[in-house]
Amino acid sequence: MLSDLTFGQYYETDSFVHRLDPRIKILILIAYVVFIFVARNFYAFLALAVFLVIAVIFSKIPFSNMIKSMKGILFIIVITVILNVFFYKGETQTVLFWIITKEALIFSAYMALRLIILVMGSVLLTFTTTPVALTDGIESLLSPLKVIKFPVHELALVMSIALRFIPILMGEADRIIMSQKARGADFDSGNVISRAKAMIPVLIPLLVSAFRRAEELGDAMDSRCYSSSAVRTKYKKLKLSARDLVATLVSIIIFVSVIFLNGLGGV
Amino acid sequence: MQIISKGLTFTYNREADFHRQALQGVDLTINEGDFFGIVGETGSGKSTFIQHLNGLIKVQGGSLWVGDFNLAPTDKQGKKQYKKMLKQLRHKVGMVFQYPEYQLFAETVFEDVAFGVKNFFPTLSDEEIEKRVAKAIDLVGLDYNKVKNKSPFELSGGQKRRAAIAGILVSEPEVLVLDEPVAGLDPVGKKRLMSLLHTLHDTGIVKTIVIVSHDMDEISENVNRVALFCGGRAVKVCTPKELFSQKDESSSRLGLPVTAYVSEKLNEVGVELSSDFKTENFIKDLVKKYKETV
Amino acid sequence: MKAIEIKNVTFNYENSKIPVIKDLSLSVDKGEFLCILGENGSGKSTLSRLINGLLLPSQGDVLVFGLNTRDKAKTYEIRKSVGMVFQNPDNQMIATIVEDDIAFGPENLGVPSDEIGKRIDFALKSVNMERYKKVAGQKLSGGQKQRIAIAGALAVMPEILILDESTAMLDPLGREEVLSVIKDLNKSGMTVILITHYMDEALLADKVAVLSSGELKLLGTPTEVLSNPQIKNYGLDYPRPYYIAQKLKENGLPINANVFTKEDLAEELCKLFQKG
Numbered sequence: 001m002l003s004d005l006t007f008g009q010y011y012e013t014d015s016f017v018h019r020l021d022p023r024i025k026i027l028i029l030i031a032y033v034v035f036i037f038v039a040r041n042f043y044a045f046l047a048l049a050v051f052l053v054i055a056v057i058f059s060k061i062p063f064s065n066m067i068k069s070m071k072g073i074l075f076i077i078v079i080t081v082i083l084n085v086f087f088y089k090g091e092t093q094t095v096l097f098w099i100i101t102k103e104a105l106i107f108s109a110y111m112a113l114r115l116i117i118l119v120m121g122s123v124l125l126t127f128t129t130t131p132v133a134l135t136d137g138i139e140s141l142l143s144p145l146k147v148i149k150f151p152v153h154e155l156a157l158v159m160s161i162a163l164r165f166i167p168i169l170m171g172e173a174d175r176i177i178m179s180q181k182a183r184g185a186d187f188d189s190g191n192v193i194s195r196a197k198a199m200i201p202v203l204i205p206l207l208v209s210a211f212r213r214a215e216e217l218g219d220a221m222d223s224r225c226y227s228s229s230a231v232r233t234k235y236k237k238l239k240l241s242a243r244d245l246v247a248t249l250v251s252i253i254i255f256v257s258v259i260f261l262n263g264l265g266g267v
Numbered sequence: 268m269q270i271i272s273k274g275l276t277f278t279y280n281r282e283a284d285f286h287r288q289a290l291q292g293v294d295l296t297i298n299e300g301d302f303f304g305i306v307g308e309t310g311s312g313k314s315t316f317i318q319h320l321n322g323l324i325k326v327q328g329g330s331l332w333v334g335d336f337n338l339a340p341t342d343k344q345g346k347k348q349y350k351k352m353l354k355q356l357r358h359k360v361g362m363v364f365q366y367p368e369y370q371l372f373a374e375t376v377f378e379d380v381a382f383g384v385k386n387f388f389p390t391l392s393d394e395e396i397e398k399r400v401a402k403a404i405d406l407v408g409l410d411y412n413k414v415k416n417k418s419p420f421e422l423s424g425g426q427k428r429r430a431a432i433a434g435i436l437v438s439e440p441e442v443l444v445l446d447e448p449v450a451g452l453d454p455v456g457k458k459r460l461m462s463l464l465h466t467l468h469d470t471g472i473v474k475t476i477v478i479v480s481h482d483m484d485e486i487s488e489n490v491n492r493v494a495l496f497c498g499g500r501a502v503k504v505c506t507p508k509e510l511f512s513q514k515d516e517s518s519s520r521l522g523l524p525v526t527a528y529v530s531e532k533l534n535e536v537g538v539e540l541s542s543d544f545k546t547e548n549f550i551k552d553l554v555k556k557y558k559e560t561v
Numbered sequence: 562m563k564a565i566e567i568k569n570v571t572f573n574y575e576n577s578k579i580p581v582i583k584d585l586s587l588s589v590d591k592g593e594f595l596c597i598l599g600e601n602g603s604g605k606s607t608l609s610r611l612i613n614g615l616l617l618p619s620q621g622d623v624l625v626f627g628l629n630t631r632d633k634a635k636t637y638e639i640r641k642s643v644g645m646v647f648q649n650p651d652n653q654m655i656a657t658i659v660e661d662d663i664a665f666g667p668e669n670l671g672v673p674s675d676e677i678g679k680r681i682d683f684a685l686k687s688v689n690m691e692r693y694k695k696v697a698g699q700k701l702s703g704g705q706k707q708r709i710a711i712a713g714a715l716a717v718m719p720e721i722l723i724l725d726e727s728t729a730m731l732d733p734l735g736r737e738e739v740l741s742v743i744k745d746l747n748k749s750g751m752t753v754i755l756i757t758h759y760m761d762e763a764l765l766a767d768k769v770a771v772l773s774s775g776e777l778k779l780l781g782t783p784t785e786v787l788s789n790p791q792i793k794n795y796g797l798d799y800p801r802p803y804y805i806a807q808k809l810k811e812n813g814l815p816i817n818a819n820v821f822t823k824e825d826l827a828e829e830l831c832k833l834f835q836k837g
Contacts, residue, residue, distance in 0.1 A: 010697075132661050164657050167699060169573075172369075178323045179370040181361035183434060184354065184386030201382065204372040208420070216652040219615055220710075223645040224655075224666035224717055227635060235664035246700040309702065398623050424601040451729050453600040453758040454798035481732045484801055522733060525801045525823040532827035538834045540581065550805060553830070554812040 011127040016243065017059035018128045022137030023245045028251045029125050035258050036114050036121075043261040045113055051254045052124070054115055059128050069123045070116065077115050084108035131163040140238055154228060161217070169210060176205045268334030268359065268441050268475065270297040270320065276328035276499075277315055289315040297492075297530070299441075302468055303477045304486040304507065306521060307496030313479050316496065317444050321360040322353045333360060333442070358387040361440030361473075365447045368427035373418040376430050379406060380417050383438040384522065394538035403437035408463060423525070425456040429463075436467075442475040443467070449485070461489055481500060487511060487524040487544040495521070508543045562627055564721055565589040565612060565751045570621035572607060572775075580619070583775040589768075591720070594753045596783070600796025604775040605756045609725045613643035614756070625721070641670065642691045643712030645749045648726040659690070659709055662698060666717035667702055676798035677716075684712035688742050695751035704735025721752040728757060732760045742767065763787060764821055771795055787821055802826040 017025075032048070039045050056066055088104035127136070139156035146152050177187065180201045187198050277290040290312045292425035297303045303315050318324045319331055319338065326339040336356045340349050363408040373379035379474070380400045384391060391399075404411045407429040414422065419430050435443070448464070449457040466474040480486055486493055495503040495510060497517045503510060511527035523531065526544040533540060572582040587597050599605040610616040611623050613684060613708040614630035625643060626636045647653050656662040660681050667677045681763075685691045687688045688708040693701065698709060707727055714722060724743065728736045744765060747753045753761060763769045771779035773795035781788050786792065787800055799807070802823050809830075810818040816829045 026802075036588055052595070061511065106478055122775070124420075131657050138272055160656060164654065168651050175364065176370055178318065179364045179367065180361070180382075182321055182364075183370075183383040184357055185382075186386070201370075201372045205370055205768040208372075209369060213649070216647050216649060220611065220647055220653040221655060223613055223640060223643075224713060225640050226665075227637065229667065231671045232668050233671050233674055233677070233774045235661065235668055235674055235681075237674055245483075314809065342729075451601075453796045454760065455793070455796040458602060458798065523823075525805065525826070528823045529827045529830060532831055533834060536831050536835055538830075546801065546805060550808045550812070553809060554814065557814050557833070 008106070010130050011061050011065065013060050015058060015060040017055060017124070019243060020128075020247055021240055021244045022129050022133040023141055023238060023240055024240070024247055025125055025129055026134075026137050026141060028247065031251065031255060032111075032121050033118060035048070035255050036118050038262065039114075039258055039263045041265055043264055044258045045117075046112070046202055047254055047257050047261055049117055051251070053122055054250075055124055056120075059124060061124070061127050065119055066123065067125070069097075069127075073119055080115060081108045081112050082121060083228075084111050099138070132160060135160040135163070136234075136236065136238060151199055151228075153232070165210075165213070169206065172209055173202060173206055176202050268355045269332075270295075270334075270442070270475075271332045272296070272316075272319075272329070272398070272501075273331075274329035274536040275316070275319065275326065275331055277312075277319070277324065278327065281327070288335055293496075293499070293501050295494055295501040295504055297475065297477060299474055301439040301475050301477075302465075302490045303475070304490035304493035305477065305479045305496060306481070306483070306486055306493060306510075308520065312499040313494040313496045314446060315478065315499075316397060316501075317446060317479060319363070320360050320444055321357045323362070325405050325469060331454070354387065358383075358438040359440055360442045360444065361435040361438065361441065363432055363435050363445040363448060365450060366428075366437075367431035368419075368424070370434075371427060371431055374418060375416050376404070376409075376419050379430065380434045380437050383434055383556055399437055399439075400433075406436055406463075406467065407433045408459070409433070425452055425459075428452070428456075428460070432463075436473075440473060442477065443473045445478045446479045447481065449480075449482075457485075461485070465489070483511070483522055483527075484524040487526060506543070509543055562591075563588045564591045564593070564623070564626060565609075565754075566622075567611070568622045568624070570611060570618040572604075572616060572673060573621050579738050581775050582618075584612065584621070585772075585775070585777050586621075587770060587777055587780070589721075589752060589754065590750055590803055592747075592750055593768060594747045594755070594766045596763040596769045597754065597756045597772060598757075598758060598771035598792075598795075598797055600758065600785070603772040603796065605772050606725050607756065607775075608772065609645065609723050609756055612721075612723060613645055615645075616641050628748070638786060641717055642719050643721045643723060644711075644717055644719035645723045645725065646710045646714055646727045648709065648729050650703050650710060650730065653710045653713070654706070657697055657699070659685075659696050659698055659701075660694045662709065662715045663713050666713060670717065677760060680716045680718070681712075684715040686803040687715055687746065688712045703731045707731065707735065711742060711746075715746075718752075721754065722746060723754045723756070724756075725756045727755075728759065728762065733777040733793070759795070760787060761822075764800075769780060771797065772835065784819065784821060788819065 026071055036048060039048055056063065063247045085100055085104050088107050135156045137154055138159070142152045185198060187195065212258070269552050271468050272293050272295045275290055275293040278288045280286045291419055293312070293316055307313050315324065316542040319326065320333060331338040353414050371379050371380065377400055380403055384396050384399050401411045404414065406448065409426060409429055412439055414430070419427060423431060452460060464476055468476050478490065490507060493505065493507050494501040495517060502517055511523055513551060524544055526546060526549040530540045530544065533560060538556065540552050540556065567585060567587045568586050570582055571580050573580040597605050597608065611618055612625065612635050623630045625639045628639050630639055636699060645766065648831050651786050653664050655665045660666070663681045663684055664677050668678050670676065672747055685694060688711050690705065690708050690712060693705065698706060701709065709834065717803055719792065728739055733737065740762065743753055743755065755766060763786065764783045767785055768775055769781060769783050770793060771786060778795055779789055787803060792798065800821050802825065806816060806818040806829065816833050820826045820829055
């Protein structure tokens, strides 16, 4: 069922990583992604992978869950690898079928590795951070933009509402699909065009429902004194702690070591 | 069509670690001609069960027969054949979900109601389609000429629901399954819709009706047999009178209809009433009883 | 001073000439429990939105503790004193986690963060949901979600609570939970307006108003209104116990037919048969 998608859903438990300030987690992830593409050799990758493993251990999230969350993007990884294997232009001789070069194989392997640790890193963030904390973190990180009148709070609110309503609308889509199926609708035969057409009886009620919900939500927000110009406070203020300092230091050590390890030679 | 469920089991997300067993072996027979009620607390498996009845959920374990249709897919049966069977089944078993007006989508009431016929009988002529649509709209008590070119979204709440039900009746189902059909309607709207269902049933336009309801008065008033769902099983299948006369935990949590409650209290002071718990019969019975004692 | 005064209010939506509310006048005392009954499309939801200024009257005035909803400068003040709970429990929660959702109102008002924490605890206690502070709202039952919605309104510290068909989508258990919370709130002084078409809920109120096609048709105590044969013209019906009692009386049973609950009906009949 659509509403049961697990990719990146918050995993409720109490751990070192869960308790980190969301801003720190977001910044570390951004840096991590950058360094995934900076890393040029096996040792550098190893350092980044070890960092990920340590983070997962400290997050108390079972490795099996981390691996399961990869299922959804396995397809993308496979496609990337295949494309790279065939189309990467290497200089040395071919090793297979006259077209696949040694460089291509190595390059593809790195590409796959990059994608896997990139996705796992991001999933770890969403597993250990509630959507609310995530949007709070983004809001806080973007708050300097308020100076140039960028609607930071509104953006964060829109994000958190979207996150909240995605599962509800997916459940609703499930229900509408079922009721149209009961009226004989067929969603999985015919060509692309007729399949797209078949979705109209689902999309229109879904849209109508989304508007109805939006209206009621708007009324509910107004009733609770929402106003974009108000001087608002925050219930949960983000506060940095010693924990965050430790995490930052460890990350810096890893990232610096990646730079050093890169010096050992490239791909 | 008789519906026979034996040991029906179902688990959501069977493979995931957060799976949830919704049905734990449902044994239940609904006879042709029944006006059947399904009751039970939220999460007791009622909805999952009725979604099986026209193949919206595939049978995982146990067996389910709806008339001649075997809904548990057999190995011999190919995918194509199973799909073909589903189509036949779905036009014979109409399914009205909770708040069915939320499925309306077309530009006009006519187009919306016609959706089902066009899907089930793609070869019908335009005249034949119009005839059937007109009949269905008429059946639910809407004025065909007035509403056919209206947008379904312009109708009032009660009318929308009727239009949505017409969209199911148009394929002339033998069995009609309704999940909380009167939820959200005002008292008069409720009465009208229930009497519409009785008319469909009494005239034989729909042979069997199955309703899911939380309202015990509605159940005792309307159905001839009832199944009580609890923890993914049909723990009791009996008449409403039997259900509401037994005192045990699973039925007492449901609450009692007014008539059953009063009967129970009268019973405690030694007055035995023999009628079923339908209001009119209950009144007659009480009047008779009173005249005997005076 | 009256909590709410609705004076000759007419309302129609901009794109329509047909008024949804027609020349309606009604007032609610502080601490009173008013139930508004009406069929689908009678205008009862529109009326509730007129009270806290979500909609403004086309003609006439709505005063909340003397403040006119037309006065834009007072909108905030009015919304602070009128809490509102809507029909669909899924559409009112702004945040994912219960406590964050309840915090939404006080945050908008600029309440300091430790005071917000206190208000959350108070609001959750008022609806008997203390245990669910850190839970994701999506995991709750319908009745629990509606109680959280009530808590969200309470955290703004309103003096009036409007429930706009808030029990319509709940199962009997959820309905009971919500009603018992409302009763308790009213007992502790909250002015309550309950909009519904469940006749039995009207019995909880001090005063019942019946709306039909935008007009106030009946106003009185619950028993006065529920026993008025006219209610059938307005899409409503007698509560079943009352209907049965009336029928029995017509058929010659000497009982007090003015009963509205099954408990009272049973008591009357037991008395009758024990005498005989």
